[in-house]
């Protein structure tokens with residue numbers, strides 16, 4: 001069955017689209033991206049709750065269009081490639097954590113879209129690094145406006161009190177990676193870090209695949 005699926009849907013690189021025999025990303029793309037220096041970003045938040053911030057690539061060019069394809073069409077091969085690149089980075093930077101927690105979307109948005117792209121990417125990060133993925137710890141309890149429709153000040157207020165933690169014991173005293181697809185003002189991931197810290201996480205590492213600084 002697996003062989004048949006591979007024949008029907010050959011694995012392609014989620015960046016350049018070339019057919020590959022390697023895992024999820026072709027050697028060439030992996031090499032190019034490996035030499036990218038991720039940017040040091042000042043969080044811009046009045047109080048920062050995460051202990052470390054790692055945002056890999058600028059939101060532009062081919063990575064931007066692949067991210068949009070993943071978001072709107074849910075192409076898993078793109079999520080696999082992104083997950084593999086992130087897993088690679090974790091290894092390179094020797095990032096150790098007890099779990100990976102994706103930034104959740106609301107139930108209604110998930111129902112509308114059918115999936116949460118950050119969760120899809122985090123799933124492959126987890127598979128490749130062996131760090132467990134917790135989907136049910138951080139949840140979104142309220143529907144708010146799309147962050148992209150708001151200005152800087154509104155964004156910080158818009159994410160207040162919309163996330164909560166359940167199964168608190170799972171993260172007490174733990175090192176947690178909170179993962180989002182894109183970093184813009186940092187309001188979302190900072191709010192998630194805040195809720196996780198208040199619930200007892202000892203270290204929160206904020207990670208995003210892309211960043212788009214306003």
Ligand SMILES: [Zn+2]
Pocket residue numbers: 013014015016017018025026027028029030
């Ligand atoms: Zn490639």
